[in-house]
Amino acid sequence: MFGLFKKKKIGATAIEAYAAKRRSNYDLDFLGTSYKFVAVDVETANENSHSICQIGLALVDHDNTIRTYSCFVNPRENFARFNIDLHGINHRKVAGAPAFPEIFGTLSDFLNRHILIQHSTFDRGAFNGACDLAAIEKIKSQWIDSVQIARRAWPEFKGNGGHGLANLKNELRLDFDHHDAGEDARAAAQVVLLAEERLGVAFDSILTRNPTKRSYPKRVSIPGNEAGPLHGKTVCFTGKLGMSRDEAAQIAAQSGLTVRTGVSKKLNILVVGDQDLEVLNGHDKSSKHRKAEELIADGQPIQILGETEFHALVSG
Incomplete structure (x- = not known):
């Protein structure tokens, strides 16, 4: 010491x-x-x-x-x-x-x-x-x-x-x-x-230069529809989707999924869209994606889905 x-x-x-x-x-x-x-x-x-x-x-x-x-x-x-x-x-x-x-x-x-x-x-x-x-x-x-x-x-x-x-x-x-x-x-x-x-x-x-303005998807949190077939499960979105984050959250909530803004042990599904390399700052995956993979490695039953798989899930 x-x-x-x-x-x-x-x-x-x-x-x-x-x-x-x-x-x-x-x-x-x-x-x-x-x-x-x-x-x-x-x-x-x-x-x-x-x-x-x-x-x-x-x-x-x-x-x-x-x-x-x-x-x-x-x-x-x-x-x-x-x-x-x-x-x-x-x-x-x-x-x-x-x-x-x-x-x-x-x-x-x-x-x-x-x-x-x-x-x-x-x-x-x-x-x-x-x-x-x-x-x-x-x-x-x-x-x-x-x-x-x-x-x-x-x-x-x-x-x-x-x-x-x-x-x-x-x-x-x-x-x-x-x-x-x-x-x-x-x-x-x-x-x-x-x-x-x-x-x-x-x-x-670093603190004296003008940082480049970056665009991040809106963070949305919505409770799931109790009558939806997927009620009781939670979902989080990361990356750019083919629709707005609001639209994706509304679709998820209608199917019963509770939409969360962050990844934790309570999460069931992470939906991964296209990743902005400028936002990732050298990583090949978002911080949410990396955290979900760590939790999966520790035994947490989190599903990682692409946007097409997400649409199939809520449609089914």
Whole structure:
């Protein structure tokens, strides 16, 4: 878990003492290196954003390799049960750990030299709150929100799981332990690199360029006709059909099918139309189609039908 802070700069003595006590390898060799960007994540002890109890850094080199470091911080505040259950950090784990001013004194110059990535705006607020509490100067670097980058790269996730790390972990096949600061920082860095690859744009230009306006079929949800022969089953549509999404939903509902907007374990039928390659952003199937196949692989009895099969089903 530890991969941070060994000598150099203010606060190193306290950090070295803590490292020796924990028998951990705190290596600060990265402080003199310049990286493409640095992803930052924090965990907090309680509802106060300044109560930082763990700092994680993902250092992204110019060849896109990632080094991850994390360190416990003693917030000198009580730990709330909710936070302990979330990240597993408590008083015992931070006993003897340096306080925020000591750690920040070691990291501040390094952080101020880099563009910083955060997944949502929480981490910047936590750093600012901790700096205010300690009466020390805040980070002056540019902060970029990887949630906003993810929204540009994968707009189809809106309303279909969203752009939080938990859903992106599933959709993008990310491998990390959620709610560990170092792991979450690495995940945010991976999201940015995947977005670069998908959009063909450098990470620091993704949010400044004008995105191409894309057209998505209307999301329709209708309860099924109780007198219909297919009542009790659910259907969802993805892709472009030979009719409007409203027309398809009305036909399905008349046959008894309840029309849903998303794919879940409660779905029975997914109707797949033509796929817009621009919307798919490099995938050969929509996110709904891929999710349905995952559920089928897990044993869920979901049928995937083409438009012709759908018409045959409701006609029959």
